[in-house]
Amino acid sequence: MKNTSQEYDSVIAICRTLYINKMTDYGSAWRILRLPSLTDQIFIKAQRIRSLQENEVRKIDEDERGEFIGIINYSIMALIQLELGVVDQPDLNVEKATILYDTKVALTKELMEAKNHDYGEAWREMRISSLTDLILQKLLRVKQIEDNKGKTIVSEGIDANYQDMINYAIFALILMDTKE
Numbered sequence: 001m002k003n004t005s006q007e008y009d010s011v012i013a014i015c016r017t018l019y020i021n022k023m024t025d026y027g028s029a030w031r032i033l034r035l036p037s038l039t040d041q042i043f044i045k046a047q048r049i050r051s052l053q054e055n056e057v058r059k060i061d062e063d064e065r066g067e068f069i070g071i072i073n074y075s076i077m078a079l080i081q082l083e084l085g086v087v088d089q090p091d092l093n094v095e096k097a098t099i100l101y102d103t104k105v106a107l108t109k110e111l112m113e114a115k116n117h118d119y120g121e122a123w124r125e126m127r128i129s130s131l132t133d134l135i136l137q138k139l140l141r142v143k144q145i146e147d148n149k150g151k152t153i154v155s156e157g158i159d160a161n162y163q164d165m166i167n168y169a170i171f172a173l174i175l176m177d178t179k180e
Contacts, residue, residue, distance in 0.1 A: 004116060005109075007174045012105055015072045019101055020094060022073075028092035030077050031084075035158070036146050038078040039139060042165065045070045046135045053129050064128070065176065071135060071169040075162040079104040082159055108163045112170075123171045131172040138165050 033041075045067040052064050080100045092100070116123075123131070138161045145151075145158050 004121065004174075005113070007177075008109060008112065008170055011072075011170045011173045012109075015069050015076075016098075016101060016105070018069060019073050019076070020098055023092075023094045023097050028090040028097055031081070031087045031090050031092060033077070033081065034086050035078060035081055036143075038074055038081060039142050039146060042071050042074045042078070043136075043139045043143075045074070046132060046139060049132050050129075050136065053132060063176075064132075065173065068169040068173050068176075072166050075166045075169075076101055076104045076108075078162050079108075079159060082162075105166075108166050111160075111163050112167045115167075123168075124175070126171075126175075128172045128175055131168045131175075135165050135168050138162075138168070 030038075049064045049067045049071075052062075052067075080097075083100075141155070142158055142161045145155070145161075150158065
């Protein structure tokens with residue numbers, strides 16, 4: 001599988017550092033966010049990426065990297081919220097929040113490795129714009145599941161969709177780095 005595991009870990013290291021630094025600055029204020037609010041934050045980031053990919057003129061000189069990192073970190077926060085539930089006041093210190101982060105990343109990486117094995121690293125031949133579209137599709141699915149109060153008939157749950165978004169965003173960042 002080429003260097004996928006190492007490339008994955010390198011991307012996560014960048015995301016994790018930002019997460020820890022923001023936890024140090026802001027604490028766990030994000031713990032008050034309900035899942036639909038986190039989903040909407042991720043949606044805003046994915047929409048911005050799509051806009052950056054489609055528009056020739058940019059009024060802010062930034063690329064998609066920061067937004068993909070945001071998708072990863074907000075999706076991990078959503079996975080933590082799914083496990084712990086929403087609170088009225090911040091309740092996690094940096095150490096506990098980092099342990100939770102690392103646990104969610106480990107589970108998501110395991111999923112990536114299993115799917116990557118079965119799909120034969122097909123993502124390496126994909127366009128970054130296609131990964132963006134897949135993230136947006138997953139977001140629309142999550143919104144529908146949220147609107148259905150978490151009930152599905154035959155579909156995977158919200159957690160699997162967040163994990164897929166994390167993995168697609170990581171793939172996009174890896175592709176951005178390897179195509180430069």
